[in-house]
Amino acid sequence: MARPDAENASDQLASEQPASDQPPPGRRRPRGAVRAGLIAAGVELARAGGPDAVVLREATRLVGVVPNAAYRHFADRDELLAAVCAAAMAELGDRMAAGVAQVSGERDDPDAAFLRLGAIGTAYLRFAREEPGLFATAFAVPQQHPYIAPTAPAQDAAPAVDRSPLGQLRAALDDLVTAGVLDAADRPGVEYPIWSGVHGLAVLTGQGPLRDLDDTERARLEELLLVFIAKGLE
Amino acid sequence: MARPDAENASDQLASEQPASDQPPPGRRRPRGAVRAGLIAAGVELARAGGPDAVVLREATRLVGVVPNAAYRHFADRDELLAAVCAAAMAELGDRMAAGVAQVSGERDDPDAAFLRLGAIGTAYLRFAREEPGLFATAFAVPQQHPYIAPTAPAQDAAPAVDRSPLGQLRAALDDLVTAGVLDAADRPGVEYPIWSGVHGLAVLTGQGPLRDLDDTERARLEELLLVFIAKGLE
DNA sequence: TCCCTTGGTGTACGGCGTCCACATTGTTAT
DNA sequence: ATAACAATGTGGACGCCGTACACCAAGGGA
Numbered sequence: 369m370a371r372p373d374a375e376n377a378s379d380q381l382a383s384e385q386p387a388s389d390q391p392p393p394g395r396r397r398p399r400g401a402v403r404a405g406l407i408a409a410g411v412e413l414a415r416a417g418g419p420d421a422v423v424l425r426e427a428t429r430l431v432g433v434v435p436n437a438a439y440r441h442f443a444d445r446d447e448l449l450a451a452v453c454a455a456a457m458a459e460l461g462d463r464m465a466a467g468v469a470q471v472s473g474e475r476d477d478p479d480a481a482f483l484r485l486g487a488i489g490t491a492y493l494r495f496a497r498e499e500p501g502l503f504a505t506a507f508a509v510p511q512q513h514p515y516i517a518p519t520a521p522a523q524d525a526a527p528a529v530d531r532s533p534l535g536q537l538r539a540a541l542d543d544l545v546t547a548g549v550l551d552a553a554d555r556p557g558v559e560y561p562i563w564s565g566v567h568g569l570a571v572l573t574g575q576g577p578l579r580d581l582d583d584t585e586r587a588r589l590e591e592l593l594l595v596f597i598a599k600g601l602e
Numbered sequence: 603m604a605r606p607d608a609e610n611a612s613d614q615l616a617s618e619q620p621a622s623d624q625p626p627p628g629r630r631r632p633r634g635a636v637r638a639g640l641i642a643a644g645v646e647l648a649r650a651g652g653p654d655a656v657v658l659r660e661a662t663r664l665v666g667v668v669p670n671a672a673y674r675h676f677a678d679r680d681e682l683l684a685a686v687c688a689a690a691m692a693e694l695g696d697r698m699a700a701g702v703a704q705v706s707g708e709r710d711d712p713d714a715a716f717l718r719l720g721a722i723g724t725a726y727l728r729f730a731r732e733e734p735g736l737f738a739t740a741f742a743v744p745q746q747h748p749y750i751a752p753t754a755p756a757q758d759a760a761p762a763v764d765r766s767p768l769g770q771l772r773a774a775l776d777d778l779v780t781a782g783v784l785d786a787a788d789r790p791g792v793e794y795p796i797w798s799g800v801h802g803l804a805v806l807t808g809q810g811p812l813r814d815l816d817d818t819e820r821a822r823l824e825e826l827l828l829v830f831i832a833k834g835l836e
Numbered sequence: 837t838c839c840c841t842t843g844g845t846g847t848a849c850g851g852c853g854t855c856c857a858c859a860t861t862g863t864t865a866t
Numbered sequence: 867a868t869a870a871c872a873a874t875g876t877g878g879a880c881g882c883c884g885t886a887c888a889c890c891a892a893g894g895g896a
Binding site: 668671675 | 874876877
């Protein structure tokens with residue numbers, strides 16, 4: 369559910385130039401290439417200008433196809449936007465995972481667990497700072513996040529750990545409990561205040577009233593927030 | 603600065619019907635009525651559908667005037683939207699002020715000071731819940747919030763207390779310090795983590811991935827957040 | 837072989853933001 | 867009072883956008 373159909377979408381645009389070789393009257397492109405290309409083009413548009421910049425006609429232009437072709441793959445512009453949002457959300461999840469993976473230490477090591485939580489928040493804020501368009505797009509269409517624990521895991525042996533932002537935050541907090549840092553009684557629901565704080569700062573400093581802060585001020589606010597959160601966890 | 607030009611804008615739409623009396627070829631409306639009407643119409647559009655629903659042509663239609671007339675009062679649609687955003691932000695400020703005014707108690711009474719802080723957060727979240735369109739619009743265009751203390755107060759005797767959301771939050775926190783609840787050493791900058799938390803929850807549950815929560819779940823998250831913040835303040 | 841699904845094309849419509857030229861008014865200077 | 871002027875509403879037009887309808891070319895079963 370985290371990435372419905374954006375597997376190979378974000379990686380190759382359809383050569384930027386409108387299919388520079390010959391424009392074939394019939395369709396010759398491999399199966400699914402147009403759909404993936406539209407999503408990839410939409411991601412680039414979103415990266416540059418946020419969700420409003422995901423213009424259906426412009427995406428088809430980038431892929432080198434006529435506007436109506438998009439309607440063979442998406443019911444309307446909103447459906448394309450939803451796919452782009454899913455891709456953006458997946459990229460946020462990936463960056464967060466990369467951030468926590470960079471922290472060494474055992475799973476039940478208290479210090480490491482705390483560092484992982486910090487890495488999650490930092491990666492989230494970093495993504496919002498470095499990719500404001502994608503960040504705004506990721507939350508522009510709420511494609512039914514599984515805020516409640518996902519239903520029974522798939523048949524696969526590995527339940528394919530939840531790479532969604534909320535899922536990763538939960539995992540970090542659970543580790544904090546098993547490591548003995550966080551009292552189990554305080555665990556239920558803490559993810560929401562923490563998520564709210566990090567997300568709120570990202571929004572306020574990204575697109576909100578605090579957007580014009582310079583880098584040092586912004587860094588100070590991030591530091592302030594993480595300290596506040598740590599204090600809230602004892 | 604809190605409400606640049608929306609003083610009398612939000613209160614009377616130009617009679618809804620396109621100026622039902624006679625449509626005069628020249629202009630007969632009182633000075634500034636069209637501008638105020640456009641802002642009021644924009645506010646209603648924003649209330650119903652958020653910032654994207656503030657459509658210039660539709661606003662002129664509601665006022666009963668031809669689309670181009672808007673360009674006598676606003677450089678472009680973005681300028682109209684900015685005025686609407688300012689009005690929405692002012693309404694948020696008013697509701698917050700009304701919320702704190704409802705709390706009785708002396709200014710240096712610790713309990714009352716704490717209740718005022720809670721009232722601020724509650725009013726903020728309530729506005730986001732009851733007026734999602736206006737809330738989203740208020741933050742859609744960041745018309746340079748004074749996040750740093752505003753410059754020297756006007757010549758007026760009363761410095762016209764800062765009714766902006768951030769200003770009111772700061773006042774409440776300052777009261778918490780003078781009341782002895784909050785250590786002065788912890789005061790500098792606390793407004794930002796707190797604002798972030800409240801704003802983040804408002805966004806996540808309003809337009810974000812948590813939008814489909816029912817009322818009780820939502821109330822639980824708000825409670826959780828306020829408790830977390832209180833804990834962060836000791 | 838036929839046909840039917842898949843997916844790209846062309847044309848067209850209405851809505852939007854915006855520009856230009858024009859008309860009318862209220863105000864100000866003569 | 868009258869003439870000039872700034873302010874403000876009107877009409878028409880342009881280009882872009884999302885989208886609907888009709889058409890048509892490939893390609894894989896039956």
